[in-house]
Amino acid sequence: MADTLKSTPTVLPDVTRNLAGLLAPAAAVLLVALVVAAVVGAWPPFVAVESGSMAPAVERGDLVVVTSTERFPWGGLVGSHEPGAPTRLGGPGDVAVFAPPQSGDRPILHRIAFSVSEGEDWTERADPALLDGSCEALTSCPAPHGGYVTYGDANGEYDQSAGLAPVVRPEWIGAKALVSVPNLGWVRVGIDAAIARFGIGPTMLGVGGLAAILGGVGATVIGWVGKRRRV
Structure with missing residues (x-):
């Protein structure tokens, strides 16, 4: 019984870690926005x-x-x-x-x-x-x-x-x-334009997918750099 448990692949923890890595950039941006909103007293800040x-x-x-x-x-x-x-x-x-x-x-x-x-x-x-x-x-x-x-x-x-x-x-x-x-507002301007053309649902799906892709690419690059340094 003990040998069977040791050989079982730990798929669920791996999926959870990967999902957390993808969501981390979005969560960090949201956290910064909430902190700024708490300081300045306005939403959106x-x-x-x-x-x-x-x-x-x-x-x-x-x-x-x-x-x-x-x-x-x-x-x-x-x-x-x-x-x-x-x-x-x-x-x-x-x-x-x-x-x-x-x-x-x-x-x-x-x-x-x-x-x-x-x-x-x-x-x-x-x-x-x-x-x-x-x-x-x-x-x-x-x-x-x-x-x-x-x-x-x-x-x-x-x-x-x-x-x-x-x-x-x-x-x-x-x-x-x-x-x-300077220039940091272009993202918001682009999102507003996409919402006006495609609607809020498709735009949010597109933004979420892009954030996930960028987060995955960033995590892959960081992992590759870390492995190179250890070698």
């Missing part, structure tokens, strides 16, 4: 930039780390026109992630200029170089509600002057930017 409206500090394909708007120690939202505004992503003032009702599933990453009150003619406090017309010519002036006037650094005009967004209500703002990492 990363935003992929899909346009050049915040160039040159933030380019298309960059990955931006975001935080909750009230998260310590960064405090609340500060507009670029406020005295002593902190520098965020290459300019004064906070850069917010917000989603007006008409934006659908595509949030906007733009800089906050200043806050406004309902009924205010905010053009009196605005930079004339960022305006296209008087208050009477703008649909968002006087301000239909309290909120924020915003702009993209590369656009040269307030969103509310260009018609890109109404005055941004505070509840539309999901997070604000901390730092950007």
Whole structure:
């Protein structure tokens, strides 16, 4: 009986170890994302930039780390026109992630200029170089509600002057930017494009399969290198 047990192949442990090796890279990425989310207080803690409206500090394909708007120690939202505004992503003032009702599933990453009150003619406090017309010519002036006037650094005009967004209500703002990492957002941009074309199910299967293949290749290479060193 003892000899029979010793000669039985240990297939199940081998399968378990191989599966763990394939899933380890994905688990590590998820763990890092959860830790970052716990620190910054926002989910997802990363935003992929899909346009050049915040160039040159933030380019298309960059990955931006975001935080909750009230998260310590960064405090609340500060507009670029406020005295002593902190520098965020290459300019004064906070850069917010917000989603007006008409934006659908595509949030906007733009800089906050200043806050406004309902009924205010905010053009009196605005930079004339960022305006296209008087208050009477703008649909968002006087301000239909309290909120924020915003702009993209590369656009040269307030969103509310260009018609890109109404005055941004505070509840539309999901997070604000901390730092950007060049080019790391292309993965997210590619996944979003694949979901739009093929659907979320096939895309997730494809991403999972690719992660498993890369994990297997990585494990094989590491094992081969380890054997070479032992020899």
